[in-house]
Amino acid sequence: MGVGTSIAWRNLARERTRLAISAGGVALAVMLILLLRGLYVGITDQATRYIHSVGADLWVAQDGTPGDFFHSVSIIPETAEEQIQSVDGVEEVVPLLSLPVVFRLGSQEVDFRLMGVDPVSGVGGPPGVSAGRRTPGPGEIVVDRVFADNHGVDLGDVLDVRGLSLRVVGIARGGNAVISQFAWASLPDTRPLLGAEGVVNYFVVQTGGGPPEEVGDRITTGVPGVQALTEDEFTDRNTADLREGFLPILWVLVVIALAIGVAVIGLTIYTATVEKSREYGVLKAVGFSNRTLYGIVFQQSLTSGALGFLLGTVLSLVVASGVERLIPSFATSIRAGDVGLAAVAALAMALVSSFVPVRPVARVDPAQVFRA
Amino acid sequence: MSARSDAALRLGSITKVYGEGEAAVTAVRDASLVVTPGQFVIVMGPSGSGKTTLLSICGALLRPTAGQVWVGGTDITALTERELPGLRLRRMGFVFQNFNLLANLTARENVRIVIEANGVRRSAADARARELLGQLRMTHRLDALPDQLSGGERQRVAIARALANDPPLILADEPTGNLDSKTGYQAMHMLELLAKEHGKTVIAVTHDHRVQDVADLMLWLEDGVLSERPPEEAELARDPVCGMVINALRAAGRRERDGEPLSFCSEICLERFDREAARYPSPE
Numbered sequence A: 001m002g003v004g005t006s007i008a009w010r011n012l013a014r015e016r017t018r019l020a021i022s023a024g025g026v027a028l029a030v031m032l033i034l035l036l037r038g039l040y041v042g043i044t045d046q047a048t049r050y051i052h053s054v055g056a057d058l059w060v061a062q063d064g065t066p067g068d069f070f071h072s073v074s075i076i077p078e079t080a081e082e083q084i085q086s087v088d089g090v091e092e093v094v095p096l097l098s099l100p101v102v103f104r105l106g107s108q109e110v111d112f113r114l115m116g117v118d119p120v121s122g123v124g125g126p127p128g129v130s131a132g133r134r135t136p137g138p139g140e141i142v143v144d145r146v147f148a149d150n151h152g153v154d155l156g157d158v159l160d161v162r163g164l165s166l167r168v169v170g171i172a173r174g175g176n177a178v179i180s181q182f183a184w185a186s187l188p189d190t191r192p193l194l195g196a197e198g199v200v201n202y203f204v205v206q207t208g209g210g211p212p213e214e215v216g217d218r219i220t221t222g223v224p225g226v227q228a229l230t231e232d233e234f235t236d237r238n239t240a241d242l243r244e245g246f247l248p249i250l251w252v253l254v255v256i257a258l259a260i261g262v263a264v265i266g267l268t269i270y271t272a273t274v275e276k277s278r279e280y281g282v283l284k285a286v287g288f289s290n291r292t293l294y295g296i297v298f299q300q301s302l303t304s305g306a307l308g309f310l311l312g313t314v315l316s317l318v319v320a321s322g323v324e325r326l327i328p329s330f331a332t333s334i335r336a337g338d339v340g341l342a343a344v345a346a347l348a349m350a351l352v353s354s355f356v357p358v359r360p361v362a363r364v365d366p367a368q369v370f371r372a
Numbered sequence B: 001m002s003a004r005s006d007a008a009l010r011l012g013s014i015t016k017v018y019g020e021g022e023a024a025v026t027a028v029r030d031a032s033l034v035v036t037p038g039q040f041v042i043v044m045g046p047s048g049s050g051k052t053t054l055l056s057i058c059g060a061l062l063r064p065t066a067g068q069v070w071v072g073g074t075d076i077t078a079l080t081e082r083e084l085p086g087l088r089l090r091r092m093g094f095v096f097q098n099f100n101l102l103a104n105l106t107a108r109e110n111v112r113i114v115i116e117a118n119g120v121r122r123s124a125a126d127a128r129a130r131e132l133l134g135q136l137r138m139t140h141r142l143d144a145l146p147d148q149l150s151g152g153e154r155q156r157v158a159i160a161r162a163l164a165n166d167p168p169l170i171l172a173d174e175p176t177g178n179l180d181s182k183t184g185y186q187a188m189h190m191l192e193l194l195a196k197e198h199g200k201t202v203i204a205v206t207h208d209h210r211v212q213d214v215a216d217l218m219l220w221l222e223d224g225v226l227s228e229r230p231p232e233e234a235e236l237a238r239d240p241v242c243g244m245v246i247n248a249l250r251a252a253g254r255r256e257r258d259g260e261p262l263s264f265c266s267e268i269c270l271e272r273f274d275r276e277a278a279r280y281p282s283p284e
């Protein structure tokens, strides 16, 4: 905190419009970064909430397929269940059906991803319910809240799913996978829709003791035609689309936001400096070094950056919670790590833009101060 | 000690040429000078004669094209660019015609930052700034911004700033130029006091011929040539172009015809004369 600080503070405090513009520029950039990141994280969270809620140590899918819900049809013979059960370290094996279903609901065509779950254990059922029951019995179905809201479905309604009459007994929470929603029925009810006997889509495996990876390796090598994925791997495969489709665009936007921030601080600090070049000349004449003068410029842009960061973070949190209240399916989740990223970005904006007026400062000729 | 380090300021054959080739302007020609500590020196001369240039060279703001400048015992023309700011900070104080205070800083802050720049802690610097402003009778205006101050008050803040780090040498370029005559004399007397009572060496450029009585040394600069006394005593002369009676010392320029000196009120008359000298007979 040298002499430059007081000059920088005074300049900022007495020229608030300028400070507001540069801090506002940073705040917008920070908001863009935080909200986009928040949206991405929120969507990813939603898309994987169901998988996490199942709490399986391993997901067993057909070998040689991508393994995720959305891109592949995983077909495994039911007989694999016993083979998996006999692998060392496996405690529990539960079959799961999973198929995309399109059907008519009233006058419209709707779709969901129907999970056929074991009616006894309920493993693979919804993450939670906002109304009704969690585990569907014979002739019953649980639909997601978002699906129910979108299509006016309520408890007790009977859905005609491709010839199958299923009564809604639960409205689930956390089953919105953004582009589609999960629904849950009992495994035996679901089988006719799959149109094949003697096969299932997944096995959900709990292991006992030892790292799940090792048990998974034993399943993959020991049981023909299947691959075992840890929960992390399975989550990864289910979000590959988001990562590959959305993240690059997001990073491009982040870079644009950074550039905008740099341009706004850079421009305001540049004009501020040029306007003040006479004062910089006076300071040079009375004996201030160039370094001290750069310090004044840097502290001004640093303050703009810090203020913009705070403003942008607060506004992002407000906007995110406001949007979420209005549109529940539009989940944004701003994480500490991303706030850190925005802080680094704001610092970078301040740092880069403080180089913009280096030349005009260096060029000020102290001898000019004697000339009116 | 040699005579060189005894002198507060010493100029050895200073020449300053601006620009090159055809555009070259020689602002100061071969000027030499010795100023002893505590002297109050006044520099006068017509507009464009090189006063500001000379003062800038003394203040290490401008490098001479040729010659050397000693401040105290230091040859400042031998210093590097990096060493000059520190020299100006500690060894010189500047007073400008248009005050040149920082607009966003109060009177006190304007003085304080210069003390802080010399490595003094804020609280001590602040105390010294108060004290200096108090000596200049500015205690009641410590926290005023420059644009809330009168011209005379601004110049007092500027003088306090020049004294911030107690430098031995004070350089002032037309310090009274933006002040009315009463405030101007007051400012001049403050500078005089700095020399007579505080032992500062003060070099002031002014157009005001009436201050010459308070000076220890009067210097006359004309066409870049420095001399120790005006060409004539302060007498009246008639501008041959417009016929106005002016003080010869305050003439905008001079010419000579048939060994007779001619003085001009302004650049305009001088130009007219240079274009068509024959039209203007010498005044009686």
Ligand SMILES: Nc1ncnc2c1ncn2[C@@H]1O[C@H](COP(=O)(O)OP(=O)(O)OP(=O)(O)O)[C@@H](O)[C@H]1O
Pocket: B018, B019, B025, B026, B027, B045, B046, B047, B048, B049, B050, B051, B052, B053, B054
């Ligand atoms: N940076 C510069 N480049 C070129 N020429 C210059 C420059 N500065 C001053 N000059 C010229 O040098 C000469 C001396 O200028 P200077 O400002 O030193 O005169 P002065 O005596 O201070 O004048 P005034 O009384 O009007 O302030 C003038 O002819 C001026 O035009």
Ligand SMILES: [Mg+2]
Pocket: B051, B052, B053, B173
């Ligand atoms: Mg001048």
